Amino acid sequence: MSQVADLAAPIEQELLPQPGAASRWRDRLRRFLPPAIVFVLALVLWEAVVNIFHIEGFLLPKPSVIAATFIAESSVVFPAGLFTMREAVGGFVLGSLLGIAIALATARWAAVAEGMMPFAIAVNSTPIVALAPIMNQWFGITNPLAKMSIVAVIVFFPVMINTVKGLTQVDAAALELMRSYAATDLAVLLRVRIPNSLPYLFSALKVSSTLSVIGAIVSEYFGGSREALGVYISQQAALFHFGEAWSAIIIACLMGIAFYAILLTLERLIMPWHVSIRATDEE
Amino acid sequence: MNTVISVSGVSKVFNQGRDNRVSALESINLEIDSGEFVSLLGPSGCGKSTLLRLIGDLTSPSTGAVLVNGKSAAQARRGREYGMVFQQATLYDWRTVSRNVQLPLEIMGHSREQREARTQEMLKLVQLESFGRHYPWQLSGGMQQRVAIARALAFQPSILLMDEPFGALDEMTRERMQMELLRIWEQTKNTVVFVTHSIPEAVFLSSRVVVMSARPGRIAGIINIDVPQPRNFETREHPRFFEKITEVRECLRQGETNTHKGPPS
Numbered sequence A: 001m002s003q004v005a006d007l008a009a010p011i012e013q014e015l016l017p018q019p020g021a022a023s024r025w026r027d028r029l030r031r032f033l034p035p036a037i038v039f040v041l042a043l044v045l046w047e048a049v050v051n052i053f054h055i056e057g058f059l060l061p062k063p064s065v066i067a068a069t070f071i072a073e074s075s076v077v078f079p080a081g082l083f084t085m086r087e088a089v090g091g092f093v094l095g096s097l098l099g100i101a102i103a104l105a106t107a108r109w110a111a112v113a114e115g116m117m118p119f120a121i122a123v124n125s126t127p128i129v130a131l132a133p134i135m136n137q138w139f140g141i142t143n144p145l146a147k148m149s150i151v152a153v154i155v156f157f158p159v160m161i162n163t164v165k166g167l168t169q170v171d172a173a174a175l176e177l178m179r180s181y182a183a184t185d186l187a188v189l190l191r192v193r194i195p196n197s198l199p200y201l202f203s204a205l206k207v208s209s210t211l212s213v214i215g216a217i218v219s220e221y222f223g224g225s226r227e228a229l230g231v232y233i234s235q236q237a238a239l240f241h242f243g244e245a246w247s248a249i250i251i252a253c254l255m256g257i258a259f260y261a262i263l264l265t266l267e268r269l270i271m272p273w274h275v276s277i278r279a280t281d282e283e
Numbered sequence B: 001m002n003t004v005i006s007v008s009g010v011s012k013v014f015n016q017g018r019d020n021r022v023s024a025l026e027s028i029n030l031e032i033d034s035g036e037f038v039s040l041l042g043p044s045g046c047g048k049s050t051l052l053r054l055i056g057d058l059t060s061p062s063t064g065a066v067l068v069n070g071k072s073a074a075q076a077r078r079g080r081e082y083g084m085v086f087q088q089a090t091l092y093d094w095r096t097v098s099r100n101v102q103l104p105l106e107i108m109g110h111s112r113e114q115r116e117a118r119t120q121e122m123l124k125l126v127q128l129e130s131f132g133r134h135y136p137w138q139l140s141g142g143m144q145q146r147v148a149i150a151r152a153l154a155f156q157p158s159i160l161l162m163d164e165p166f167g168a169l170d171e172m173t174r175e176r177m178q179m180e181l182l183r184i185w186e187q188t189k190n191t192v193v194f195v196t197h198s199i200p201e202a203v204f205l206s207s208r209v210v211v212m213s214a215r216p217g218r219i220a221g222i223i224n225i226d227v228p229q230p231r232n233f234e235t236r237e238h239p240r241f242f243e244k245i246t247e248v249r250e251c252l253r254q255g256e257t258n259t260h261k262g263p264p265s
Helices: A002-015 A021-052 A063-108 A110-124 A128-139 A144-168 A172-180 A185-221 A229-238 A242-270 B048-055 B073-078 B097-107 B112-125 B141-153 B171-188 B199-205 B233-237 B239-261
Strands: B003-014 B022-033 B037-041 B063-068 B082-085 B159-163 B191-196 B208-213 B218-224
Touching (some): A063 A242, A110 A144, A185 A242, A185 B097, B022 B048, B022 B191, B082 B141, B112 B141, B141 B171, B171 B199, B218 B239
């Protein structure tokens, strides 16, 4: 029928033109070029400022010095980074699994949610790294579990709160439809509540990924294994080895970015339908 | 004709026993025959949506009973007798068009082959065969609503309940969708209960229009629409169509004045 063609036309047009490979590269270049230029300019400026004002190396080393130290020390900082990353990821997995599990329970039994949410929100806004010395006592200062448990507690609350939101803030009409299908609670959970909660969950996971790297490093400042990145940073800084400290900070920075990027990729793979992914030239 | 839906002595009170008590419906009696297209028409607040929700067992009456083929509305719902379409298409964002249509079939435990065959058939019925792999946000409002209709009919319910399904569409799309719906109705022979506040829409689509008045929600009159079937674009210019529109409008106005003259509640 021609009326259908009329309706369909604008949509087909929107979807059909796939950009060619060449124009896609041009788009990418346009997106990545400005930040790259800013980055290089910032390094040049930093180098120049240190040179012109004769800033002492122990206060602020030049980028060139940091780069040299980074290469020289890579056999130390990379393993240290991996060690700390294991704590961060371990705690992250532990905390988010626990958060998701509790969220599922609260979605099933509303009373649990009502009882727990005020406390969860309160705890979520307290600085949890403050517990680090206590965890060090509980698990032993060199035990990675001490750091993992800090990270787990940090991750737990945002993940739980967001997942509960996603599981419960479902469009009323969507639930009524399920009711009209005489769907079981389990079917509603699997087919409506859980998919609905994914965007909420992922925004919590993305925030938590960077938080968990911060949590692991900061809790190492309170003492930990000699292989740990946080311990390395605090020791090198205490010895005025700022080149080494900055090298480790670069590693920490890369870890945070890599973790975030992994979750971003996962999100895109799992929810190709979501609003945030429709416009690919954002973020 | 055999009665499919029978509403007898139904009233619905919201916030019973509180200050903000609202009597949404009062002493409603209505019988709907198999294969009929019945519209519930009235101003906002007349309880037309509530009546539809009572029939669909999305809410239960304060007094009276709704029977569907002699069973309670709850039994009918559990027996998957109702296909529902709301004002918003309420498609699930995370599912493609065809997986949206498949959803009720998944829940009802149909096999994959059955689901896919049925989905193809339904998308063909609403003329969206080539859009199965699209996501809802890629479709226009009218197309989304057609997917919602396909989904509602996928499991072959005998009754189609529609709550202002075209209310959010522009006038042109709306008229096209009305034609589509009639074409589908002729093929599927469903019993349709259709809520609207548009007089021409009710007259154009229905075999009977139930005119309702507000505060409290009551049936002001039931008007047989003997405009020739099948309806098409010429129907809208048929003299009988205009006569019926006038009759419905009169009935709505009388319902209104009766309300104002009625005893203060």
